[in-house]
Amino acid sequence: MWVSSLGRSPPWKEPRLDADPQAQLRLLELQASDTAVDRLAARRRSLPEIDEIRNLTARLSALAADLVAAETEGRDLGRAQTKLEGEVDAVRSRAARDQSRLDSGAVGSARELENLQSEIGSLGRRQGDLEEQLLEIMENAETAQATVDRLRAEQAEAEAARTAAEQRRDAAFSAIDAESAQTTERRTALAAELPAELVALYEKIRKSSGGIGAAGLVRRRCEGCHLEVGGSELREIAALPLERVLRHEDCRRILVRTEDSGLPA
Numbered sequence: 001m002w003v004s005s006l007g008r009s010p011p012w013k014e015p016r017l018d019a020d021p022q023a024q025l026r027l028l029e030l031q032a033s034d035t036a037v038d039r040l041a042a043r044r045r046s047l048p049e050i051d052e053i054r055n056l057t058a059r060l061s062a063l064a065a066d067l068v069a070a071e072t073e074g075r076d077l078g079r080a081q082t083k084l085e086g087e088v089d090a091v092r093s094r095a096a097r098d099q100s101r102l103d104s105g106a107v108g109s110a111r112e113l114e115n116l117q118s119e120i121g122s123l124g125r126r127q128g129d130l131e132e133q134l135l136e137i138m139e140n141a142e143t144a145q146a147t148v149d150r151l152r153a154e155q156a157e158a159e160a161a162r163t164a165a166e167q168r169r170d171a172a173f174s175a176i177d178a179e180s181a182q183t184t185e186r187r188t189a190l191a192a193e194l195p196a197e198l199v200a201l202y203e204k205i206r207k208s209s210g211g212i213g214a215a216g217l218v219r220r221r222c223e224g225c226h227l228e229v230g231g232s233e234l235r236e237i238a239a240l241p242l243e244r245v246l247r248h249e250d251c252r253r254i255l256v257r258t259e260d261s262g263l264p265a
């Protein structure tokens with residue numbers, strides 16, 4: 001039953017198909033459902049939350065790395081501080097020992113007295129140096145702690161933002177999936193009512209033509225490619241029986257005559 005529809009392509013390449021005009025019109029409904037499902041899938045893929053979540057995840061992993069570095073620095077400074085405090089204590093107690101020995105009057109020789117006084121003097125200078133270093137370390141530790149606090153706050157903020165974005169994304173997914181399932185169900189029921197050959201041709205064209213397999217002819221325009229159908233093609237269409245399944249010459253999609261085709265009388 002396959003022969004040329006409009007006679008422009010060789011008959012062996014362009015099989016003829018007849019279908020009830022009402023079935024052809026309902027093919028446009030099938031197309032509308034498929035287009036709706038495709039749009040839902042595209043919306044699902046391009047939800048802004050998907051990018052937002054990806055960016056926040058990248059930000060969180062950068063923050064985690066910065067936090068590890070800041071915490072490590074804080075611990076290193078803490079250890080250095082403890083060590084210095086120990087050294088200051090040792091120097092201070094040695095100076096105190098020297099001082100009490102000096103004060104006890106037990107040191108007899110002038111040479112030993114001189115040595116003790118000299119040692120007390122150098123211990124005092126040493127203590128001053130150590131205390132200066134200690135002060136610097138404590139200041140650095142304070143800065144490191146402030147960095148850790150700031151990073152933790154930023155991390156909590158980014159985590160909360162990501163959780164919120166995930167919730168919005170999941171809600172959008174649910175809504176889209178529900179709508180898509182509903183439309184697909186209607187579409188499946190509709191397809192089952194249409195001639196199998198017509199649906200098969202439609203599916204084949206749809207796959208190779210950007211998702212549009214069938215288009216209405218409305219006011220002399222193909223709604224699939226939006227081109228105006230030429231005068232001679234229109235005259236040929238007008239002469240064909242309504243059952244004939246047409247293909248638009250320009251885009252090769254199934255062209256369905258509508259109430260407002262704009263065909264010459």
Ligand SMILES: [Zn+2]
Binds near residue numbers: 223248250251252253
């Ligand atoms: Zn077209």
